[in-house]
Amino acid sequence: MRHILILGGTTEGRRLAQELAQKPGIRVTSSLAGRVSEPRLPPGEVRVGGFGGAIGLADWLREHQVDTLVDATHPFAQVISRNAAEAASATAVPLLALRRPGWQPVPGDRWHLVDSLEQAAAVLPTLGRRALLTTGRLGLSTFARVDGVHLVARSVEPPDPPLPPDLTVLLSRGPFQLDDERAVFREHRIDVLVTKDSGGAATAPKLTVARELALPVLIVRRPALPDGIREVSDVAGVLAALGLGRDPSDNVPG
Template structure:
C-alpha cells in the first residue's frame, strides 16, 4: 500500500484526499498546520500541527514510510513549502506541489501588482479611503502604520496585535458569492480591495465586484515554488502524475 502525505488545508488538498481515500491501494494522510480552531477535515487520516522544520518532516517521512509527498498548502505558505522540498530531497521522496493557477486580469480590471504586504500597505493612501483587506489575519501587522484609510479586514479567526488603529474585522469563511461580496462592498462603502494572488474560484467574486464598480485592486504576487519542484495545477493532474487517473 502506497502511503501518500498531503500537506493540506486548502480546497484542493481536501479534494485530493477524498480521491485518494477511495483508492484501496493508497493510504492517505493529510497534515494541517493547526492555525484554524475548527478546520474542515479531509477524508483519510489527519494529523494536526507542525513537524519541527525540514528535519522533523524528513524524520516523519522515513518513520511512516511515505511513498509520495504532496504540497497542497496555500500558495503563500513559503516556509512549509521550503521545508517540504528540503525533506523530500533528504529522503529521496517524490514531491508534487499542487498549486491552483494565478488569477488573470480581464478587461475592466484596475490591478496594481506588488511583491509584498508592506508594499501593498504603502500604496493604499494613494488609491482609496476604505479598503477591504483579504490578505489573512497573520499579515495585518504590515498595515498597522497605514493612516488616512479605514481598513476592513476579513479572516476566519480573530487577528492578533499589532493591529491598525482604524480597523473593522469581519470573521467570515469562504467560499464567497457574488451577491454576498456586493453586500460587503456596499455596507462598508469599500473603494479599494487588497488581496493576495491566491487563485481559485472560492474567493474570486470579490475581484468581479471590484471590476463592476471600477475600483482599484492591490494584488500581492505569489512566490514561486521552490526550485526543482514539479508543479501541478489541479487534482486530476496530480492523480495522473500518481498513476491513479
Template sequence: MHVLILGGTTEARRLAELLHGTPGLRPTSSLAGRVASPRLPPGETRVGGFGGAEGLAAWLREHGVDAVVDATHPFAGTISFNAARAAAAAHVPLLALRRPGWVPVEGDRWHEVGSLEEAARALPALGRRVFLTTGRTGLAVFAGSNDLWFLVRSVDAPAPPHPARMEVLLDRGPFTLDHERELLRRHRIDVVVTKDSGGAATAPKLTAAREEGLPVVVVRRPPVPTGVPVVPDPEKAAQWVRGRLDQGAFPVID
C-alpha cells in the same frame, strides 16, 4: 503506499477525497493547525508543524512515506521550501498542487506588488476605506496606517498588532458575487487588497471591484521551489499518485 498530503486547502481536501478508499493507498493529510475549526478531509489526519525541513524529513522516514503532495496555500511559502528540502533528504518524490493564479481582464484596475509591505505603501494613494482580504496574519504591516480604515475578513479573529481603525468580518468562502457587491457598497469600500490566491471561492470580490471601478492591490504569489513539478488541480495530482500503483513509477508531468 503511504502518501503525505500537505493540506489545509480546498484542493487538498479534494485530493484526499479522490485518494481515499483506493486499494493499496494510504493517504495522510497534514494540517498546519492555524485555523481553530478546520474542515477535515477523509482518511488519516495530523495537525501541527514538523519542526522545519529536518523534522519533516525525519517524519517521512519514520512513517514510511512514499510520496508527498504539497497542496498548501500558494502563500504558505515556508512549508513548501521545507517540503522540497525534506523530500530531497528522504529521497521521496514531491509534487506541488497549485491552483492557477488570477488573471486581470478588461476593466480591472490592478496594482500588482511583491509583498504586503509594498501593498501598505501603495494604499494611501489609492483610497481610504480598505477591504483587506489577506487573512489574519500579516496585519502588523498595516498597523501604522492610521489615516486608513480597514475591513478585515478572515476565518478566525486576528491578534494584535493590527490597524487601529479596523472592523473584523469573520467569514469563510466561497462567496457569491451578490454578497461581495453588497459588502463593498455597505462599507463604502474604495480599494481592495488581496493575495493572488487563485481559485473560484474568493474570486467574486474581483468582479465586484471591477464593476465598481475600484483599484485592487494584488500581492504576487511566491514561486514554487525550483525543480518541483506542478499540477493545477486535484485530479492531475491524483493521477500522479496513482501512477505509482499502476506503473510502479511516477509519471512525468508536462
C-alpha cells in the same frame, strides 16, 4: 499500502484526500498547520501541527514510510513549501506541488501588482480611503501603521495584535457568493480591494465586484516555488502524476 502525505489545508488538498481515500491500496494522511481552531477535516488520516522544520518532516517521512509527498498548501505558505522541498530531497521521496492557477486580469480590471504585503501597505494610501483586506489575519500587523485608510479585514478567526487602529473585522469563511460580496462593498463603502493572488473560484467574486465598480485592486504576487519541484494545477493532474488517473491534457482517441 502506498502512503501519500498531503500538506493540506486548502480546498484542493481536501479534494485530493477525498479522491485518494477511495483508491484501493492507498493510505492517505493529511497534515494541517493548526492555525484554525476548527478546520475542515478531509477524509483519511489527519495530523495537526508542525513537524519541526525540514529535518522533522524528513524524519516523519522516513518513520511513516511515505511514498509520495504532495504540497497542497496555500500558494503563499513559503516556509512549509521550502521545508517540503528540503525534506523530499533529503529522503528521496517524490514531491509534487498542487497549486491552483493564479487569477488573470480581464478588460475592466484596475490591478496594481506588488511583491509583498509591505509594498501593499506602502501603496495602499495612494489608492483609496476605505479598503477591504483579504490577505489573511496573520498579515494584518503589516498594515498597523497605515494612516488615513479605514481597513475592513476579513478573517476566519479573530486576528492577533498588533492591529491597525482604524479597523473593522469581518469574521467569515469562504466560499463567498457574488451578491454577498456586493453587499460587503456597499455596506462598508469600499473604494479599494487588497488581496493576495491565491487563485481559485471560491474567493474570486470580490474581483468581479471591484470590476463592476471600477475600483482599484492591489494584488500581492505569488512567491516562486523552490527549484526542482514539479507543479500541477489540479487534483486530476496529481492523480495522473501518481499513476492513479489519466492526465486531462492527453488527447486519447475514442
